[in-house]
Amino acid sequence: MSVALAIAVFAIAYVLIATERLNRAMAALGGAAILLAAGVVGAHDAFYSEDTGIDWNVIFLLLGMMVIVSVLRHTGVFEYLAIWSVKRARGRPFRVMVLLVLITAVASAMLDNVTTVLLIAPVTLLVCERLGVPAVPYLIAEVMASNIGGTATLIGDPPNIIIASRSDLTFNDFLVHLAPYVVVALVVFIGLIRWLFRGSFTTTQERMDEVMSLEEREAIQDGRLLVRSLVVLGLVFAGFVTHHITHVEPAVIALLGAGLLVVVTGLESRAYVADVEWQTLLFFAGLFMMVGALVKVGVIERLAELVAEATGGQLLLATTLLLVMSAVLSGIVDNIPYVAAMSPVVSQLIAGNSSWGDGQVLWWALALGADLGGNATAIGASANVVVLGIAARSGHPISFWEFTKYGLVATAVTIGLAFPYLYLRYFMLG
16 A cells, blocks of 8 residues: 555656646645655654655755855856856857857856856846847757756756765766766767757847947946855865865755855845745655655665666666666656656665676766756756746747757757767776
């Protein structure tokens, strides 16, 4: 009975989240509440257990980074970067797209992709209006770049945070193993957008001259706040990089950084608390409880056994299957609940096959498949949904299929690059 109820509740919540028939935080918390009320999981399972409870490291890492970014938002630095890039591109539309894509990708790796698109998209709309070019191709290119760039680091994409927490991988592990691939993927992606959006780069000399007249320094609203924010952000990243030496968890580093920034800037609480995405944090909490119920009743362990049987104990086949399956399923549903459900499966799979060594390649296959697969459709990643909302409110609606026809191509190309990368690095070269 418990097994059937846990599966049914998770499946229904998953469908509600994927179809957006219900707010995703409500769907996740509602599912968790049903499982708690039915006794499938108890308070200890939900709040204190490392295997079946809420992953507080994920929750507090996100919270800390949200506060830091919220303070940084008040400085105007992102608007500065956008205007600076347009002027460096001499107002030429394709060069503008390339620089905005690169800024978005780098910022997504340093912050997170959802926050980055929230900050970059409004400025992109302004730039496109000044240039007289359609905004939709630029927004689509940016959100795809945010998902690619966010793949590079532990904090760049929410699925990576979940994977890191389950696998004990460090910030440096993600940087060393995934960043090289991301650099190559971005180069290929830039060539791809030149072809995908080939009809979107026509403007007039007058328009270009108008954009060149913009003054980027005027975008900086508070220079002292910017300096303090960048210093604290630098300390936070230093903490992430030295995690393997200090053994201080990334969540603790993010919270300490957020606390320090609040103290040194002296901002009122409403200046940074209002921008924290509380619904996202509640969504994660509910999701972890539902996945924890599946772990407790044995569903996750059985899934791992089925995958092991299907691959016959062959690590290369398991890696390929996980990469492709993750890309496909992350395009159908949001990659966050997918990774939350699959990460314990991968953990069980590695634990049950001692001949695979540390089996770390499976974690990279999961990360690459889920992060890049999120580009496939309009609902594949949270950043996609955010940009579609911004576009609709600004009078530039992007339909599900308009996004998807470009997303499927981008995903096919980047996943096609991911397989030889994994094969060469972890099987040919060891």
